[in-house]
Amino acid sequence: MPTTPKTHQPDGFVNALGLMSGTSLDGVDAALIRTDGTDIAAHGPSFTLPYTANLRQRLRTLLDRAPDLGVDDADLKAVEHALTVVHVQAVQRLRHMAPDMPVDLVGFHGQTILHRPGRTWQIGDAAYLSAQTNLPVIHDFRSADVAAGGEGAPLVPLYHAALLRNAPAPVAVLNIGGVANLSLIPSHGPIVACDTGPGNALLDDWAAQHTGIPYDKDGQLALGGKVAHNILEHLLAHPFFRKPAPKSLDRLSFHNALTCLEGLNAADGAATLVAFTAQTIARTPLPEQPRTWFVCGGGRHNPALMAALAQALPGTVYPAEQCGWKGDALEAECFGFLAVRSLNGLPLSLPTTTGVASPQTGGRLTCMGITPWGRRL
Numbered sequence: 001m002p003t004t005p006k007t008h009q010p011d012g013f014v015n016a017l018g019l020m021s022g023t024s025l026d027g028v029d030a031a032l033i034r035t036d037g038t039d040i041a042a043h044g045p046s047f048t049l050p051y052t053a054n055l056r057q058r059l060r061t062l063l064d065r066a067p068d069l070g071v072d073d074a075d076l077k078a079v080e081h082a083l084t085v086v087h088v089q090a091v092q093r094l095r096h097m098a099p100d101m102p103v104d105l106v107g108f109h110g111q112t113i114l115h116r117p118g119r120t121w122q123i124g125d126a127a128y129l130s131a132q133t134n135l136p137v138i139h140d141f142r143s144a145d146v147a148a149g150g151e152g153a154p155l156v157p158l159y160h161a162a163l164l165r166n167a168p169a170p171v172a173v174l175n176i177g178g179v180a181n182l183s184l185i186p187s188h189g190p191i192v193a194c195d196t197g198p199g200n201a202l203l204d205d206w207a208a209q210h211t212g213i214p215y216d217k218d219g220q221l222a223l224g225g226k227v228a229h230n231i232l233e234h235l236l237a238h239p240f241f242r243k244p245a246p247k248s249l250d251r252l253s254f255h256n257a258l259t260c261l262e263g264l265n266a267a268d269g270a271a272t273l274v275a276f277t278a279q280t281i282a283r284t285p286l287p288e289q290p291r292t293w294f295v296c297g298g299g300r301h302n303p304a305l306m307a308a309l310a311q312a313l314p315g316t317v318y319p320a321e322q323c324g325w326k327g328d329a330l331e332a333e334c335f336g337f338l339a340v341r342s343l344n345g346l347p348l349s350l351p352t353t354t355g356v357a358s359p360q361t362g363g364r365l366t367c368m369g370i371t372p373w374g375r376r377l
Helices: 053-068 074-097 126-133 143-147 157-163 201-211 217-223 229-236 266-282 303-312 330-343
Strands: 014-021 027-035 040-050 105-116 119-123 137-139 171-176 179-185 192-198 292-296 316-319 364-366
Touching (some): 014 074, 027 074, 074 105, 192 201, 229 266, 303 316
Antiparallel strands (some): 014 027, 027 040, 179 192
């Protein structure tokens, strides 16, 4: 791994702080990288700042209300402010963790509250974040892709491709957050990517309903249950799973699946949902099957899910740490990487990752006027 730089120079490389608050609604991931938007020179520190139970519940309620919300809704604005305050805290804490890696730029994804064909909506106040941190902020990463006819997701593939530039192909990165997505680096041709189906979201909601804990800790619930195969096959019959990549989902796209589990006990329902996630990944139509899978995101912490993946997927399944990555930091690192690509006018998405007609840049800049390395924006 490259040595963390003590100074930053105007050589095209930027110390970028990425922020990601994913669909699992567990908190803000923050990570520092040094990059020019093409190559990665150094990985800095990272950490997760958890949401309070209250903020998590307020965000979860917004997901249900989002289709009918106006942008000026008072509850929405209040939650957005509370969310942004947590992001400010995450930036300031990470800056204290890395005094020898001064931050030049922030990549701020925000919290997705709605994602569907033709519309994607992330909340978060970039102007407040910039003002409170005195840093330039790149945000609104997805809307340009959607406006150009793309799905707006997933956006992590170009970062995965940068990390795997020298890896033997075919190889895939599988990210399991609230929604699961994969990036395939094939033997020949461009990277292929898509959302595959539910990740942790259904299991989290099921666990919360039946145990009061907002996730299946250590996979204990699922490991104690049996898969209801008739229900599993019914869930897998949804036409989404036969669509080729690229394709994308909202966290609640399959929320009605929980009604199919009525009558099952908590453990059997959890086991069925774990099998559902694993099988949707395994059945994703791909031009080539990976020989190796690297798993990142919260799902890799669930032993039941990792065991199901190892059984269902062709090739070998490893946690991201197998190749020296920090599996909880990859998405945050990605949005630092994409922020620099946005600043340099480089594409954030491709026809084979989001379905956009041609490579598409994106992101919007909010800043105080001059970056710490002296480039006027």
